[in-house]
Amino acid sequence: MPGCCAQVDIEHNTSDGKEGQENQPDEVDDQHEGRGRVQGRKEESRRDDEARRNHKGKGCEGEYPPPAAPYKPFAGIGGGIASFLFGGWDLSLTALALMMAFDYVTGFLAAAKEGKLNSNVGFWGIVRKAGTFIVVSAIYWMALNALPDAKQAVAVRDGVAIAFFFTEGVSVIENCGRLGVKIHPIVRQAVNQLRQKGEEKNGGQNLS
Structure with a gap:
C-alpha cells in the first residue's frame, strides 16, 4: 500500500507539472496581448496628437471653421x-x-x-x-x-x-x-x- 500511495503521488505531481507547462504558454500569450494593447493605445495617442497639431496648423480646415470676419x-x-x-x-x-x-x-x-x-x-x-x-x-x-x-x-x-x-x-x-x-x-x-x-x-x- 505505501508503494501504491507513492506511485499515486508521483503521478499526481507529474500531472500538475504537465498542467503547469500547458498553462505557461497561455500566460505568455496574455502578456504579449497586454503589451500589444498598450502599444496600440500609444500609437492611437500619437496619431491623435499629430491630428491636433495638423488641425492647429491648418487653421481654417477642420470640423469647426473659424467665424467669418464682420467686415x-x-x-x-x-x-x-x-x-x-x-x-x-x-x-x-x-x-x-x-x-x-x-x-x-x-x-x-x-x-x-x-x-x-x-x-x-x-x-x-x-x-x-x-x-x-x-x-x-x-x-x-x-x-x-x-x-x-x-x-x-x-x-x-x-x-x-x-x-x-x-x-x-x-x-x-x-x-x-x-x-x-x-x-x-x-x-x-x-x-x-x-x-x-x-x-x-x-x-x-x-x-x-
Whole structure:
C-alpha cells in the first residue's frame, strides 16, 4: 500500500507539472496581448496628437471653421456698388479718393489757421468731392455705351480720374503752403504747370 500511495503521488505531481507547462504558454500569450494593447493605445495617442497639431496648423480646415470676419459682408456690398458705378475699383480711383481726403483735411486746417473756418463751406466741400465721383461714374457709363469694348470705357474713366487726381494734388500743395509749409519755387512752378494742363484738358475750366 505505501508503494501504491507513492506511485499515486508521483503521478499526481507529474500531472500538475504537465498542467503547469500547458498553462505557461497561455500566460505568455496574455502578456504579449497586454503589451500589444498598450502599444496600440500609444500609437492611437500619437496619431491623435499629430491630428491636433495638423488641425492647429491648418487653421481654417477642420470640423469647426473659424467665424467669418464682420467686415466681409460690407466689403462685398461696397465692391458690388463700385463695380456697378465705375466698372470696378482700382488704383486710379483709390489715388483720387486718397488725394481728396488730403485736400479736405489740409483745407480744413488752413481755414482754421486763417480764422476762416466755416461749417457751411466744409459741407459743400464734401458735396463737391462726392460730385467728382458722380462725374467719373457718368463719364464711365457714357463711354461704356459709346465704345464697343468695356476695357476702353475703363480706360476713359481712368483718364478722367487721373485728371481730377492732379487737380486735387495741386490744391493739397497750396493748402500746405497756407499752413506754413515751405514750398520750393520749382515745386510752385510745377504746380502751376499741372494746374494749367488740367484746365486745358477740361476746356479751360478749373476742375477744383
